[in-house]
Amino acid sequence: MAYPRQSALELSGFKMRQAGISKRVKKLTVSAIKEMMHLAQGIPGVISLAQGTPTFLTPHSVRFELGQELMNNPQIGKYAPFAGLPVLKSAIASKLKRQHGIKVNSDTEILVTVGAMEAVAAAILTVVDPKDEVLIFSPGFPSHIMQIELAEGRPIFIPLNEAAGWTLDLAAFKNKISARTKAVVICNPNNPTGSLLTEQDLRSIAVLAKKNGFWIITDEPYDFLVYDRKAHFSILQISEIRNQLIACYSFSKEYAMSGFRVGYIYAAADVVNQMLKVHDALALAAATPSQYAATLALTHGTREVSYFVKEFAKRRALICRRLDQLPDLFSYQTPAGTYYIFVKIIPPFEDYQFALDMLKEAKVAAVPGSAFGPTGKRHLRFCFAQTEDVINEAFNRIEKWWSNKKMSKSK
């Protein structure tokens, strides 16, 4: 059974053909994140705190040197090898060594993908059969729910503990494991709550995965973005689990290159060989210029990353201050990582309608919480990757809108 979501596009009058459309697609909706973006584009002057696009430019040196490659490298316009450019795969292996201290074979254990999006889609299609159950945290990333449903698997939601800062309740996790459990999808730090799984959490999950024989699929585009000097522990560091792990990564956020659409997978060689079939049928290869850009980012884009993290920390402080000024509208848990904050709507408003009203009336886009799973009901996700000016203007609008709303209600 599909997770019963609403569609903001359909609520706004988008027509969907029904005749002749496959059952798997009929029951899907476009991710609410893209839906809100799409609707926002149609409204002049809207401020979007919906999609998670950093405001930063891709590092100058990456763009400049890619321009040189475009003129001088005769291979730049041609298909890359379908598993990825060897030079990029080597640079990825070095990064994994540097960051996590692990040694991988860049020839056989790395697969370059069209962002982490294609990576996770390929992972799920490779391991999930119809009716298989896939564990996912709630709130969790809507695209993961869609990808599970695209493979005709069943998303099984493990509620996170909001009161404890959206942390893992291991008993709740164990409780959802069944004979049909095929995989768990882990996004750490979590999108949309920004909460972190601890090393102990991950070690416990690894033990459960080993004991019950399910796959661990990770999606970690925000592993670089953890605040307050907290450390990010990657499940990749638990060597005993590596044989049933498919770890997906992205260049989009860390190097401000979301538009380049490059990500990668680490998995055992005999798993990569299976995933190649899906990758070949879905995309053939990631764009060659983008793969060169990713190589350049890994070799000299690191300085910018620490600047990005500092800036995001300021923006997090700002959005928390602005939320504090709306205590009768929103409550929140401070995110430990990512540039998302997942707020509770205090008055009894349904979140899809609330988000659409806020979009049309206040001209601020955010993502309705139900899209992130049942625990997301009556919540909203704000992205604070925008500049401080934009965040301030968005909250000025929300404050004014909310105060008018209260006034007209009390009349």
Next chain:
Amino acid sequence: MAYPRQSALELSGFKMRQAGISKRVKKLTVSAIKEMMHLAQGIPGVISLAQGTPTFLTPHSVRFELGQELMNNPQIGKYAPFAGLPVLKSAIASKLKRQHGIKVNSDTEILVTVGAMEAVAAAILTVVDPKDEVLIFSPGFPSHIMQIELAEGRPIFIPLNEAAGWTLDLAAFKNKISARTKAVVICNPNNPTGSLLTEQDLRSIAVLAKKNGFWIITDEPYDFLVYDRKAHFSILQISEIRNQLIACYSFSKEYAMSGFRVGYIYAAADVVNQMLKVHDALALAAATPSQYAATLALTHGTREVSYFVKEFAKRRALICRRLDQLPDLFSYQTPAGTYYIFVKIIPPFEDYQFALDMLKEAKVAAVPGSAFGPTGKRHLRFCFAQTEDVINEAFNRIEKWWSNKKMSKSK
């Protein structure tokens, strides 16, 4: 039931995990085209006439101006709107008007994809349910077979008539239509045979599709590449069928930009809205720099295209001359379009083993014919997109290898 193919990678010792892998993926193989490429990369000095990559550079002006965009356009590194950049969608609409005289709504009827590969994958996942039958010509493009199987549909092969130049036998087509027929996939001109469907063929198929209510999915990356002043007729021009048509296009071959991974779909708006769900879950969007490159190609890459076509015509003449010199090894039908030629292996060799032997012993890569469907048995696909020097060297090697083979046999 999956089309029972061999895997050149598995024949060569590639390990494939079986435990925990989905049934849909276990029964797939990587496209034999990519397999041969992959194997060829491991052998020094190999000449590959396997994958269809043009030797030409992407037009200079496209690469140069993209370099300017990289430095000057602050949006270049950021996610494009998931249906594609508006400027590119407009340019595509103009091209369709110019080329086929049809008017499309670029806002609602065009979807930009990661090459025609993602376009066809998304089309098939959007309309094909498990056990649905999808008609496909044999020989036909292996990735289409894989994409049908990925959606758990059944490829139903319509044999083309080799003796008549691999043309359509309409009676054979009608014969394969059943109550479960959900779609036909048409690649015109056909990959691997280079044969053309006539306007009359396409009108007949349109009548059958309307009468029996199945989708027409077209994949036309070679519509620009037709020889001998023959005209290419696109099914897009048959307005009565447009409501059940999903037409997929690519920039890869026409503009020598296979590495950029950009293609697009034309379909009715309420079909595009369904396909957006799949596109969102598989790729999110095509790479933004690639989309700018495609826009540049459409606005000023046209001069190069006529040069490419002239060059490919010379290479076609050359490969036919060289094949004529091996009359006891190969026979062929002259392709009317594309840069592929699908040759029959005259001696009684099995095509996978023949292709692997030719790769290892003659150091020339071609694609085994069985990968293109049952009618491809004991055939090979050669790509003649390489330079004349390379084609000559490949056939020098094949001639020498074949003459040694005959000698050692007669001993």
